[in-house]
Amino acid sequence: MAYKLNEEEELILATVRKFLEKEVVPVATELEHRNEYPTEIVERMKEIGLFGANVPEEFGGQDLSYTVFAMIFEEISRVWMGLAGILGTHTVLCDVLARFGTQEQKSKFLPILARGEKRGAICLSEPQAGTDLQAIRTTAERRGDFYYINGSKMWITNARRAEALLILVKTDKTADPPFKGMSAFIAEKGEPGLTVSRDIDKLGYKSLETCELLFEDFRVPAGNLIAGREGEGFRQVMTGLEAERLNVAARGLGVARAAFEEAIKYSQERKTFGKPICEHQAIQLKLADMATKIEASRLLIYSAAEKKDRGERCDLEAGMAKLFATETAQECSLEAMRIFGGNGYAKDFPVERYYRDAPLLIIGGGTNELQRLIIARNLLKKYSINRS
Numbered sequence: 001m002a003y004k005l006n007e008e009e010e011l012i013l014a015t016v017r018k019f020l021e022k023e024v025v026p027v028a029t030e031l032e033h034r035n036e037y038p039t040e041i042v043e044r045m046k047e048i049g050l051f052g053a054n055v056p057e058e059f060g061g062q063d064l065s066y067t068v069f070a071m072i073f074e075e076i077s078r079v080w081m082g083l084a085g086i087l088g089t090h091t092v093l094c095d096v097l098a099r100f101g102t103q104e105q106k107s108k109f110l111p112i113l114a115r116g117e118k119r120g121a122i123c124l125s126e127p128q129a130g131t132d133l134q135a136i137r138t139t140a141e142r143r144g145d146f147y148y149i150n151g152s153k154m155w156i157t158n159a160r161r162a163e164a165l166l167i168l169v170k171t172d173k174t175a176d177p178p179f180k181g182m183s184a185f186i187a188e189k190g191e192p193g194l195t196v197s198r199d200i201d202k203l204g205y206k207s208l209e210t211c212e213l214l215f216e217d218f219r220v221p222a223g224n225l226i227a228g229r230e231g232e233g234f235r236q237v238m239t240g241l242e243a244e245r246l247n248v249a250a251r252g253l254g255v256a257r258a259a260f261e262e263a264i265k266y267s268q269e270r271k272t273f274g275k276p277i278c279e280h281q282a283i284q285l286k287l288a289d290m291a292t293k294i295e296a297s298r299l300l301i302y303s304a305a306e307k308k309d310r311g312e313r314c315d316l317e318a319g320m321a322k323l324f325a326t327e328t329a330q331e332c333s334l335e336a337m338r339i340f341g342g343n344g345y346a347k348d349f350p351v352e353r354y355y356r357d358a359p360l361l362i363i364g365g366g367t368n369e370l371q372r373l374i375i376a377r378n379l380l381k382k383y384s385i386n387r388s
Contacts, residue, residue, distance in 0.1 A: 038086075074250045089244075092166070095243040102228050122237075134179050136168060146221055160199075160211060242308060252327075303321070315378060323368050
């Protein structure tokens, strides 16, 4: 399966690659090691329109196909996966708004989100509810023209710098099954009652914050209820998570590709027993497996992206892509470290960063254990037989 880029898409990707090579590659390792937020890089991302990648053109976005969208996340993650995180949750918010928002909500929020004037975060997980989102406890109660949100959210990327939040809550605590009582809001910072309580110190995925949020009678206008109806938030968020799983899969592809490219280059430079290590069969086997899994990951991602571009549900395909590509990232980063030997464990080379970043991709966007269950359930539907 080969995706044919048009001239506009070719130009966009060329612009992204040039930006990454000239402005990100020289500073990525240093900023990541210092855990420093890449302020200047983010400003440039705004200028080249990356925050509007999946926003419709009528609202000032680029309205890219999801295949090109995935290609951009691959290219960014090949250079610095943490940078993709700044963009990733923002695009999920944009996707949910573009698909389910009222015309008023789209007109108000999408243009400023597309320009990156306000950046987005998604507030779904809680201390006791990550993979099982139906177990959330955060509530929203309507009083007059406002909803008041109470509870906490955990693992929120961009929590300090984002100014627009997609928040999943329960508006009906007695609903059975629970998802029927869940609603989604877009909220802006500024009202009292929202506290960023702490930053979570992480193994990898550095230079962007991951935080816990506390809500105490945090007031949100009733007009910010996505689609204007209660009880539809779970479905809205799940559809948005298809886009997240695509971008997480593409991040995995980018990390795997970076690890492979470093490893195959190093294997031709490093010598043992009088010859480059790439001439040793053990190293060749590793390189062959890495390259094969990278190409398979790419094809799975494109398959899912093309289905989403057609407006079809792609939870089966997105789950497969996310599962395979992120496991490939983990495997390739470890194999690259083994090819580098002691140098792979040192911060003098970027391989150790790939190794620290890769595990997040297996967990984030829905754990890979969950992806397997989603895949299996969809396969049973697809191949169902009459057992009566």
